[in-house]
Amino acid sequence: xxxxxxxxxxxxxxxxxSLAGGPKHGYLIMEDVEEVAGVRLGPGTLYGAIARLEERGxxxxxxxxxxxxxxxxxxxxxxxxxxxxxxxxxxxxxGLQRLEAS
Amino acid sequence: xxxxxxxxxxxxxxxxxxxxxxxxxxxxxxxxxLSALDxxxxxxxxxxxxxNAYLGPYTGPIGADAVEALIRVRxxxxxxxxxYVGFVLSGLAFYGMVDDSPFVPLMRVNLPLRLTWxxxxxxxxxALLTIVxxxxxxxxxxxxxxxxxxxxxxxxxxxxxxxxxxxAMGAVIVTLIAxxxxxxxxxxxxxxxxxxSGVSGLFVVxxxxxxxxxxVAVLRADLAPRPVPERxxxxxxxxxxxxxxxxxxxxxxxxxxLASTVLWGLxxxxxxxxxxxxxxxxxxxxxxxxxxxxxxxxxxxATVAIAGTFQTVGARPRRAARR
Numbered sequence: 001x002x003x004x005x006x007x008x009x010x011x012x013x014x015x016x017x018s019l020a021g022g023p024k025h026g027y028l029i030m031e032d033v034e035e036v037a038g039v040r041l042g043p044g045t046l047y048g049a050i051a052r053l054e055e056r057g058x059x060x061x062x063x064x065x066x067x068x069x070x071x072x073x074x075x076x077x078x079x080x081x082x083x084x085x086x087x088x089x090x091x092x093x094x095g096l097q098r099l100e101a102s
Numbered sequence: 103x104x105x106x107x108x109x110x111x112x113x114x115x116x117x118x119x120x121x122x123x124x125x126x127x128x129x130x131x132x133x134x135x136l137s138a139l140d141x142x143x144x145x146x147x148x149x150x151x152x153x154n155a156y157l158g159p160y161t162g163p164i165g166a167d168a169v170e171a172l173i174r175v176r177x178x179x180x181x182x183x184x185x186y187v188g189f190v191l192s193g194l195a196f197y198g199m200v201d202d203s204p205f206v207p208l209m210r211v212n213l214p215l216r217l218t219w220x221x222x223x224x225x226x227x228x229a230l231l232t233i234v235x236x237x238x239x240x241x242x243x244x245x246x247x248x249x250x251x252x253x254x255x256x257x258x259x260x261x262x263x264x265x266x267x268x269x270a271m272g273a274v275i276v277t278l279i280a281x282x283x284x285x286x287x288x289x290x291x292x293x294x295x296x297x298x299s300g301v302s303g304l305f306v307v308x309x310x311x312x313x314x315x316x317x318v319a320v321l322r323a324d325l326a327p328r329p330v331p332e333r334x335x336x337x338x339x340x341x342x343x344x345x346x347x348x349x350x351x352x353x354x355x356x357x358x359x360l361a362s363t364v365l366w367g368l369x370x371x372x373x374x375x376x377x378x379x380x381x382x383x384x385x386x387x388x389x390x391x392x393x394x395x396x397x398x399x400x401x402x403x404a405t406v407a408i409a410g411t412f413q414t415v416g417a418r419p420r421r422a423a424r425r
Contacts, residue, residue, distance in 0.1 A: 041344020067129035
């Protein structure tokens with residue numbers, strides 16, 4: 001599956017948003033995403049997205065801690081996340097304005 | 103969840119992926135209870151990982167080792183494809199030899215002979231599915247670039263269709279001549295055999311030219327993965343992602359078909375020795391000679407396919423260079 005960042009339920013966007021709060025390993029990302037977005041990422045989905053994000057240089061691994069490897073956002077990852085969130089914000093704002101106008 | 107099942111699940115992922123994520127992924131699976139949906143999710147993740155070749159963490163532009171590996175994969179894939187086409191032509195000759203022959207009624211009563219024939223048919227169907235499945239991403243990439251304005255690719259892509267149209271027209275003309283609708287030697291047996299042989303030869307030439315055109319199109323197309331760190335499509339997935347498994351399965355089918363064809367001939371010779379060693383009335387070619395030629399051609403084609411598959415499977419980017 002190609003990486004497409006652009007929807008609020010997209011695993012890659014959710015992972016980037018989770019890592020914006022600081023480095024986390026896989027299990028913590030799953031818990032954080034479930035708590036914040038109400039979306040439970042399966043292990044296969046989570047690591048599929050992590051592999052793609054790492055391939056593209058949007059996140060990077062930190063030294064392993066007891067078999068768990070934390071990840072953090074790179075500068076590119078932060079820029080992509082900001083851009084995507086602003087895009088989502090624009091869509092939300094436009095939708096709300098149209099609702100209020102109707 | 104048992105560690106054995108977890109090991110099995112992780113083993114579904116491709117080797118390069120496991121080399122990178124095995125320890126932490128296994129730890130994640132061991133550290134929290136997995137539901138049936140989680141297991142399904144892990145299995146789908148393995149399919150995803152195999153469909154999108156993992157080439158390693160992003161390190162800037164695509165590494166030279168990865169590009170070299172892709173070049174080797176492309177060469178191996180095309181070699182396997184050439185072997186496959188050669189095998190298909192040999193298989194069609196085998197079908198032509200058996201079709202409407204005394205061996206057909208023999209296969210109805212001789213179970214081992216029928217099983218070898220069915221094995222050839224099953225192998226042919228599976229090999230075709232595999233080659234088409236593995237080739238679709240490559241074909242789509244070439245077609246997209248042809249549609250985007252690559253004139254050289256348009257001409258190369260059109261070549262197989264032009265060859266098919268020319269061959270169909272030739273076959274119609276030959277049929278009309280054989281039926282006496284057009285002037286010609288008509289139904290004289292010797293001439294009919296010559297005409298059929300000529301059409302068969304044209305078919306082989308058309309197939310060879312089409313294969314050559316398709317191979318050159320793949321060689322000329324831009325099939326390298328693109329590093330796109332900021333946005334857009336996948337950074338390192340490429341149209342040869344399925345080439346290795348498709349080549350492996352396809353070549354295994356060819357080997358099985360070759361073995362079945364050999365066995366078929368040996369059984370047919372025992373079951374109907376007179377017909378197998380005797381000649382066809384029109385041509386003088388015996389089924390024995392035809393079978394030997396077909397088996398020889400199949401063996402050469404299978405060897406080419408095996409060589410290509412070894413090259414494809416062996417061409418993996420060196421992991422250390424990507425880190």
